[in-house]
Amino acid sequence: MNEKGDIITTKKIDFIPLLLIVVFQLLEAVLTILIAPYTQDIEFRYSLVWFISKLIPLIIGIIIYRKRFIEEGKKTFKNIFKFLMYVLVSYFVFYLFQLAASYYQTFMDKLFEIGESTNQNTIIDYFEASNTTINYVLLFLVVVILAPLLEELLFRELIFSAFKGTKQIIPIILSAVLFGILHLSSFSLIELAYFPLYFIPGFAFALIYHYSNHNIYTNFLVHSVSNLISFIVIMASLGM
Numbered sequence: 001m002n003e004k005g006d007i008i009t010t011k012k013i014d015f016i017p018l019l020l021i022v023v024f025q026l027l028e029a030v031l032t033i034l035i036a037p038y039t040q041d042i043e044f045r046y047s048l049v050w051f052i053s054k055l056i057p058l059i060i061g062i063i064i065y066r067k068r069f070i071e072e073g074k075k076t077f078k079n080i081f082k083f084l085m086y087v088l089v090s091y092f093v094f095y096l097f098q099l100a101a102s103y104y105q106t107f108m109d110k111l112f113e114i115g116e117s118t119n120q121n122t123i124i125d126y127f128e129a130s131n132t133t134i135n136y137v138l139l140f141l142v143v144v145i146l147a148p149l150l151e152e153l154l155f156r157e158l159i160f161s162a163f164k165g166t167k168q169i170i171p172i173i174l175s176a177v178l179f180g181i182l183h184l185s186s187f188s189l190i191e192l193a194y195f196p197l198y199f200i201p202g203f204a205f206a207l208i209y210h211y212s213n214h215n216i217y218t219n220f221l222v223h224s225v226s227n228l229i230s231f232i233v234i235m236a237s238l239g240m
Contacts, residue, residue: 012165017158020064024057024154025182031056046126047138054146061153068157069216076217087221090208094222097204101197108193117194118185127234136240143231148223155179155202156209157216168210175209176202201226 031053039045062069076083108114116124123143130136155175163171179202184191205219212218 014162014164017162020061021154021158021178024061024150027057027060028053044130044132044135044138046129047135047142050126050142051138051146054142054150058146058150058153061150065153065157072215072217076215083215083218086212087218090212090218091222091225094201094204094208094226097200098226101200104196104200112193114190114193117183117197118191119183119194119198122185124234124238127238127240136235140231144224144228148227149220151179152205152209152216152219152223156205156219157214160209160214172203172206172210175206176200178202179205 032049035049035052036045039048042048105114126139130139155178159175159178160168160171163174176199180195180197180199183198184194205223208222209216209219
């Protein structure tokens with residue numbers, strides 16, 4: 001089998017990475033529940049809980065996959081110019097997919113007035129609840145660094161590792177589907193209408209990961225830049 005798994009030599013599926021995805025998602029939820037009561041009297045409780053619930057699973061994930069991060073890091077910085085050019089092209093491809101998602105949202109909003117997704121409104125609520133510099137710093141770290149890296153680890157690195165012995169269309173589709181589902185707050189009809197808003201960029205991220213020979217740093221930078229732009233737009237829209 002070549003690096004991209006186009007020639008199948010085995011149908012073996014590694015369930016350990018899939019189990020880790022479940023564990024990390026549960027850990028994030030449990031941390032949120034455990035930390036929240038102790039931050040009720042803290043002005044920046046929302047951003048602090050969000051920050052810790054992302055940071056701890058990410059640290060554990062990096063420790064577990066440290067060899068993978070180091071190996072990819074060496075390959076990346078060995079030819080940094082080529083890497084940055086690929087990131088630039090990848091972001092352009094991602095932008096086209098994101099544009100398609102935006103057109104979908106506009107179309108659905110005209111038909112059913114669905115507005116912003118619950119996930120997006122929750123993020124905006126965090127920003128509106130922020131009123132100190134430390135709040136904005138924590139939000140920046142979560143939105144631009146922690147969340148993109150953790151999501152790329154979970155939805156790309158782990159899923160592709162689990163299905164490395166199969167046709168790569170399987171992890172590409174599964175990655176996009178899980179990325180979409182886990183950005184929904186429920187499975188109500190109105191929430192399901194938001195699914196394509198996350199499936200489409202999730203599919204783009206999966207394609208980028210596949211064609212970059214599974215370089216997590218490429219995905220992280222594309223994801224991070226996208227979130228940075230959203231961060232700036234939200235700050236500007238709220239007059240911050």
